[in-house]
Amino acid sequence: MIAAAELVVRLDRRTVLDHVSLAVAPGELVAVVGPNGAGKSTLLRALAGLIRPAGGRVTLNGTPLAALAPRARARRIAWLEQGARVAWGMTVREVATLGRLPHGDAAEAPVAAALAAVGLDRMADRRIDRLSGGEARRAMIARVLATAADVMLLDEPCADLDPAQGFAVMRLLREEAAQGRAVVVILHDLALAARYADRMALLHAGRVVADAPPEAVMADALAGRAFGVRFGAGTVVLPA
Amino acid sequence: MTASLGLLAAVLAAASLLVGAAGLGVPDPVILWEVRAPRTVLAVLVGGGLGLAGAVMQGLLRNRLADPGLLGVTGGASLGAVLAYYWGLAAAVPLALPLGGLAGALAAAALVFALAARAGTGAALILAGIAVAAIATAAVAMALSVAPNPFALAEITVWLLGSLEDRSWRDAALAAPVVVAGASLLLPLGARLDALALGEATAESLGVPIAATMRIAALGAALAVGGGTAAAGGIGFVGLIVPNLVRFGVGERPGALLLPSTLAGAALVLAADIAVRLVPLQQELRLGVLTALLGAPLLLHLALRHARLE
Numbered sequence: 326m327i328a329a330a331e332l333v334v335r336l337d338r339r340t341v342l343d344h345v346s347l348a349v350a351p352g353e354l355v356a357v358v359g360p361n362g363a364g365k366s367t368l369l370r371a372l373a374g375l376i377r378p379a380g381g382r383v384t385l386n387g388t389p390l391a392a393l394a395p396r397a398r399a400r401r402i403a404w405l406e407q408g409a410r411v412a413w414g415m416t417v418r419e420v421a422t423l424g425r426l427p428h429g430d431a432a433e434a435p436v437a438a439a440l441a442a443v444g445l446d447r448m449a450d451r452r453i454d455r456l457s458g459g460e461a462r463r464a465m466i467a468r469v470l471a472t473a474a475d476v477m478l479l480d481e482p483c484a485d486l487d488p489a490q491g492f493a494v495m496r497l498l499r500e501e502a503a504q505g506r507a508v509v510v511i512l513h514d515l516a517l518a519a520r521y522a523d524r525m526a527l528l529h530a531g532r533v534v535a536d537a538p539p540e541a542v543m544a545d546a547l548a549g550r551a552f553g554v555r556f557g558a559g560t561v562v563l564p565a
Numbered sequence: 566m567t568a569s570l571g572l573l574a575a576v577l578a579a580a581s582l583l584v585g586a587a588g589l590g591v592p593d594p595v596i597l598w599e600v601r602a603p604r605t606v607l608a609v610l611v612g613g614g615l616g617l618a619g620a621v622m623q624g625l626l627r628n629r630l631a632d633p634g635l636l637g638v639t640g641g642a643s644l645g646a647v648l649a650y651y652w653g654l655a656a657a658v659p660l661a662l663p664l665g666g667l668a669g670a671l672a673a674a675a676l677v678f679a680l681a682a683r684a685g686t687g688a689a690l691i692l693a694g695i696a697v698a699a700i701a702t703a704a705v706a707m708a709l710s711v712a713p714n715p716f717a718l719a720e721i722t723v724w725l726l727g728s729l730e731d732r733s734w735r736d737a738a739l740a741a742p743v744v745v746a747g748a749s750l751l752l753p754l755g756a757r758l759d760a761l762a763l764g765e766a767t768a769e770s771l772g773v774p775i776a777a778t779m780r781i782a783a784l785g786a787a788l789a790v791g792g793g794t795a796a797a798g799g800i801g802f803v804g805l806i807v808p809n810l811v812r813f814g815v816g817e818r819p820g821a822l823l824l825p826s827t828l829a830g831a832a833l834v835l836a837a838d839i840a841v842r843l844v845p846l847q848q849e850l851r852l853g854v855l856t857a858l859l860g861a862p863l864l865l866h867l868a869l870r871h872a873r874l875e
Binding site: 370373374375394395396397398399400402403404406409410411412413414415416419420423424426427452468 | 627628756759760761762763764766767769770771772773774816817818819
């Protein structure tokens with residue numbers, strides 16, 4: 326169980342997260358949605374233990390993240406940065422193997438399994454900078470899978486993937502959740518979130534304004550207000 | 566690849582012992598031991614330190630055009646040596662020049678280290694290094710412009726060009742512990758540099774202590790480069806070019822470059838130092854001039870290639 330309790334994060338004296346509470350249990354897939362600038366990425370970074378909060382705290386099975394050694398934390402929480410890129414022309418396998426770094430091994434089995442899961446097992450020795458955007462993204466996701474962490478945090482893993490690949494990534498994350506991991510994923514595509522998430526947490530201006538099953542959040546006028554749009558008959562309509 | 570580079574460096578080291586101005590041949594034992602051997606050892610130390618520091622800096626900053634000179638260590642070493650000249654220490658005290666260079670390199674390293682500790686990111690580290698280098702360059706220029714006599718000016722200028730000519734075992738003994746200490750800090754950084762390929766935030770999420778890594782890398786690179794620079798003067802472009810050449814052979818994973826770049830750097834400086842002995846000029850061509858002549862076009866090629874790939 327990864328849980329943020331009354332989390333307050335200030336960056337450059339601006340309050341980015343304002344008393345945010347969110348708990349994700351093993352086996353759950355929670356989609357964090359909200360307009361740009363709502364604080365979604367900051368929330369994920371805080372859950373990953375990469376930001377020191379100004380108030381509140383993040384706990385993993387009751388232990389404050391601050392009390393965990395960085396390596397121990399990294400073994401249990403894997404994080405995919407938004408728009409993550411690799412600076413060098415490393416091979417897909419080398420990138421995925423970085424997921425084993427917190428374990429201090431380069432174990433082949435979890436890496437091979439991760440590459441197979443994202444469908445890159447035949448491209449393992451290709452340079453990541455020679456792949457398509459979607460393939461490179463899947464390689465980055467394989468790196469997260471290879472850690473085999475209890476908690477997986479992914480910031481826009483489906484951005485700029487075509488619909489089929491987006492669905493494939495979400496199915497994969499569902500399987501990871503089914504194996505007992507807590508999965509938190511930031512999504513811009515509300516349809517993907519509604520289809521695959523157990524719960525949607527709607528962030529607006531640094532606050533959680535809704536945290537409920539997707540159908541409840543989507544039906545809620547709050548969501549529309551947060552995005553500055555209206556939902557109607559399964560579509561999103563710009564306000565008149 | 567690593568084995569072949571090691572073999573290449575060993576062959577070149579042997580050649581460096583056997584090649585003189587008069588050509589190839591087994592020299593007089595005194596010349597071999599007192600002249601060629603320290604020169605060969607210094608070439609290995611200078612080149613190995615530069616190649617390794619270059620590979621680490623490029624990995625740390627995720628930029629294939631990064632150079633250990635960016636840390637201001639070369640500038641600091643130059644300033645230290647120039648000051649030794651300026652106060653006439655070089656003429657009065659043996660080894661004053663490399664000792665001055667070493668003091669300057671260590672001072673610059675300490676400054677960059679302190680700044681890196683506060684900086685915490687690669688970009689800030691580079692800015693700190695550039696600032697330190699700029700201060701050192703300005704101070705060198707000032708010392709040159711108010712140099713007490715024209716001979717000092719000429720000697721300083723020649724020293725700044727970098728050379729391994731007429732170096733003794735004392736020079737090698739001075740440089741060796743410093744370079745080895747730097748290398749022992751840098752060589753274990755491979756896995757951390759691999760993680761940094763994904764950016765500083767992701768590396769941190771993988772458990773890599775970013776600030777500590779910056780400090781170790783800055784200090785290690787400063788020592789690995791500073792020790793050699795103190796003894797040999799400024800040898801440009803080796804730290805920049807060597808990792809880029811090695812990437813063709815071993816791929817781009819930053820951690821995989823460290824040992825091969827050390828060996829390739831040693832091989833390159835050994836080869837260049839053999840070449841300067843063979844060029845038929847009145848005075849021996851300065852090693853730093855040759856590496857710059859070879860390195861600058863390679864840099865241009867890399868820059869253009871990189872621009873095209875972007």
